[in-house]
Amino acid sequence: MKKVIKNLFNLQGLWVDSIVWEENSVILKVRSPRNSAKCPFCGRSTKFIHQKRERKIKHGIYMGKMVYLLVKIRRFYCKKCKKTFREEIPIIDRKRISKEFRKTAILELKTQSFNEVSKKLNVSSNTLARILKEGLKNYQINWKNLGEEIYLGIDEHSFRGQDLLITITEVKKQKLLAILPDDRQKTLDEFFSKIPEEIKPKIKGCCIDLKVSYKNVIKKHFPKAQIGYRPKLCVNLIAIKFIRAYPPKDKGIK
Numbered sequence: 001m002k003k004v005i006k007n008l009f010n011l012q013g014l015w016v017d018s019i020v021w022e023e024n025s026v027i028l029k030v031r032s033p034r035n036s037a038k039c040p041f042c043g044r045s046t047k048f049i050h051q052k053r054e055r056k057i058k059h060g061i062y063m064g065k066m067v068y069l070l071v072k073i074r075r076f077y078c079k080k081c082k083k084t085f086r087e088e089i090p091i092i093d094r095k096r097i098s099k100e101f102r103k104t105a106i107l108e109l110k111t112q113s114f115n116e117v118s119k120k121l122n123v124s125s126n127t128l129a130r131i132l133k134e135g136l137k138n139y140q141i142n143w144k145n146l147g148e149e150i151y152l153g154i155d156e157h158s159f160r161g162q163d164l165l166i167t168i169t170e171v172k173k174q175k176l177l178a179i180l181p182d183d184r185q186k187t188l189d190e191f192f193s194k195i196p197e198e199i200k201p202k203i204k205g206c207c208i209d210l211k212v213s214y215k216n217v218i219k220k221h222f223p224k225a226q227i228g229y230r231p232k233l234c235v236n237l238i239a240i241k242f243i244r245a246y247p248p249k250d251k252g253i254k
């Protein structure tokens with residue numbers, strides 16, 4: 001039974017002590033199955049517990065109910081270093097929202113608006129924007145999955161008429177690949193420089209909108225690629241949502 005619950009809620013590597021089904025929520029008490037922890041300062045294992053506490057974090061939605069984890073977190077004491085440290089718990093970091101929940105939020109945002117997801121998951125739009133921003137930061141572009149012919153869309157976006165940033169999309173597959181923190185040519189140049197050499201010849205074309213002149217940077221990296229001009233397009237729903245939710249003073253993803 002425990003195994004079923006672990007799989008159902010993606011709690012691999014954790015011990016589930018109890019599960020409580022309430023009208024609008026499911027609460028799972030979880031903890032690390034280990035009775036010792038490795039000291040991050042000297043690497044030795046210790047069993048001395050300095051302090052225990054419980055933290056409630058959002059974990060996702062199951063059958064319309066909000067799933068919470070009550071995580072027991074211990075601070076251990078290392079006799080050698082005379083220091084205390086917090087134990088590492090798989091799938092959980094220091095945030096109030098679990099990694100699983102963040103994944104769910106990003107998936108939901110692909111098909112619904114910020115407002116809808118915000119209501120459904122009971123988190124603010126700002127939190128959602130932060131989750132999305134972070135998700136994109138850690139997102140590695142899988143160039144190999146884009147096939148033998150890649151067409152990049154390079155679009156400038158402004159929000160509230162102030163800051164500009166660039167989105168990079170795969171035009172034919174309608175996939176958002178990256179959001180660059182500003183609209184400078186240098187930033188685009190750096191982004192192109194990071195594209196693996198074996199991928200560059202596969203980039204057959206770049207679409208830019210009528211206003212921008214990134215032509216030189218494109219020519220530098222992909223001399224054979226065609227350059228197409230087209231009016232500004234809303235190429236990807238998620239990019240547009242992201243840009244709308246972006247706080248105006250935030251300089252974007254590094």
Ligand SMILES: [Zn+2]
Pocket residue numbers: 039040041042043044078079080081082
């Ligand atoms: Zn130590």
